[in-house]
Amino acid sequence: MSAPNTSFDPVEVTPLHADEVARARDEALAAIAAAGSLDELKAARLAHAGDRSPLALANREIGALPPAARAEAGKRVGGARREISEALKARQEVLEAERDERVLVEEAVDVTLPYDRRPRGARHPITTVAERMADIFVAMGFEVAEGPEVEAEWFNFDALNMPPDHPARSMQDTFFVADPSAPEPRESGLVLRTHTSPVQARALLGRELPVYVVAPGRTFRSDELDATHSPVFHQLEGMAVDRGLGLADLRGAIDAFVSEMFGSGLRTRFRPSYFPFTEPSAEVDMECFVCRGASVGRPDRPCRTCGSEGWIEIGGCGVINPRVLRACGVDTDTYSGWAFGIGVERTLMFAHGAQDMHDIVEGDVRFASAFGMEI
Known part of the structure; x- marks a missing residue:
């Protein structure tokens, strides 16, 4: 039985490279910031924080690393995913507040205007x-x-x-x-x-x-x-x-x-x-x-x-x-x-x-x- 590969270099796993993790994080933060509605934010969440997102796939590669390399890679990927999660939460709060303000304006009812329903009749x-x-x-x-x-x-x-x-x-x-x-x-x-x-x-x-x-x-x-x-x-x-x-x-x-x-x-x-x-x-x-x-x-x-x-x-x-x-x-x-x-x-x-x-x-x-x- 062969011994563990203690000389494995995590840099050779491309998704776990520091530059690649940073790039995926920056793309996610940019997409979140550019989301102008809750529907667009949902699409950005699926693309950059979903199960098939780049950082999620990179996180799966950590298990294949030797024990000595897992901690650093996990810290790097986990930090990036945490930043994205916080950015999603903050952006969602902003978009929900904007939606509520817009609904109050667009769906406001002027109760002083005549209503269009016929009044209920009565027997003479x-x-x-x-x-x-x-x-x-x-x-x-x-x-x-x-x-x-x-x-x-x-x-x-x-x-x-x-x-x-x-x-x-x-x-x-x-x-x-x-x-x-x-x-x-x-x-x-x-x-x-x-x-x-x-x-x-x-x-x-x-x-x-x-x-x-x-x-x-x-x-x-x-x-x-x-x-x-x-x-x-x-x-x-x-x-x-x-x-x-x-x-x-x-x-x-x-x-x-x-x-x-x-x-x-x-x-x-x-x-x-x-x-x-x-x-x-x-x-x-x-x-x-x-x-x-x-x-x-x-x-x-x-x-x-x-x-x-x-x-x-x-x-x-x-x-x-x-x-x-x-x-x-x-x-x-x-x-x-x-x-x-x-x-x-x-x-x-x-x-x-x-x-x-x-x-x-x-x-x-x-x-x-x-x-x-x-x-």
């Missing part, structure tokens, strides 16, 4: 209030009924005890729908319904007795649009037809509605009135839910809600006229009933403080959004 408060009103009566056992908005005169007038010469059938209050085959709109026999009461007749004709229904819907009249009136408005019609029904039952249903919609403990009152389809008829007032009558006779404590009268009118009602029941095929010797009508816009204005009908009907999303996204 008329819809939500009408559904809430109907739900109160549904909880009492009523069902919701619907009818067409373009209605036959018979349902809108005749069936409700309004003969042809009744003032409400004139052009001043009613929108008649034109028929191409008719000389004039009034001869078409079709109108935009002036109230939701036609649903009463349709419900009686289409259901088995007893009948308990509520009918929320849109109605039309020839009114000017102002702060408190609109040619298009909404009503909630209610009707009950059963054996032995009377005003006391009607009063109980109205009291339950007022208590649930506006607050418990509010009194109601009926004032005599006239409607062709009910007899007797009454206007329904409820106690002011703001002042509860405390502002009456107190000029020092006025109430804007009720005008310091202590009462607020909310709708009309009455016992269904027997002529209406007979027109719908109901035996008036066995059955009786009552009906009421409540304005949805009026309820909205009272319950939520809306002051102007224009805000309700003009469709401004800012008005509807204030009521939230109630479903």
Whole structure:
């Protein structure tokens, strides 16, 4: 067995020569310094500090040297690799800082500019209030009924005890729908319904007795649009037809509605009135839910809600006229009933403080959004 080659000269291994190590180190430091981005620095790291870099390959040659030559060669190559590693770390910190500064400038968002997204919509408060009103009566056992908005005169007038010469059938209050085959709109026999009461007749004709229904819907009249009136408005019609029904039952249903919609403990009152389809008829007032009558006779404590009268009118009602029941095929010797009508816009204005009908009907999303996204 031959003895170790103690006379081996490490200078003869070219990658380990001091000049070659210095050259590889200087090339690496120059490439690192010239890197203008993190991607370029990554390429320089792979080329000059990776497993196939010149100094990495030179480091592998150290194991082939005799023991006496390994220490000096290892010190020379290790020093060069350490300088490159430190240069890489320092350059990476500089490039990362530059990148972060550039991102802050290039990706900055001016939050004062208008955004390009459409604002989220909202259900109209008329819809939500009408559904809430109907739900109160549904909880009492009523069902919701619907009818067409373009209605036959018979349902809108005749069936409700309004003969042809009744003032409400004139052009001043009613929108008649034109028929191409008719000389004039009034001869078409079709109108935009002036109230939701036609649903009463349709419900009686289409259901088995007893009948308990509520009918929320849109109605039309020839009114000017102002702060408190609109040619298009909404009503909630209610009707009950059963054996032995009377005003006391009607009063109980109205009291339950007022208590649930506006607050418990509010009194109601009926004032005599006239409607062709009910007899007797009454206007329904409820106690002011703001002042509860405390502002009456107190000029020092006025109430804007009720005008310091202590009462607020909310709708009309009455016992269904027997002529209406007979027109719908109901035996008036066995059955009786009552009906009421409540304005949805009026309820909205009272319950939520809306002051102007224009805000309700003009469709401004800012008005509807204030009521939230109630479903």
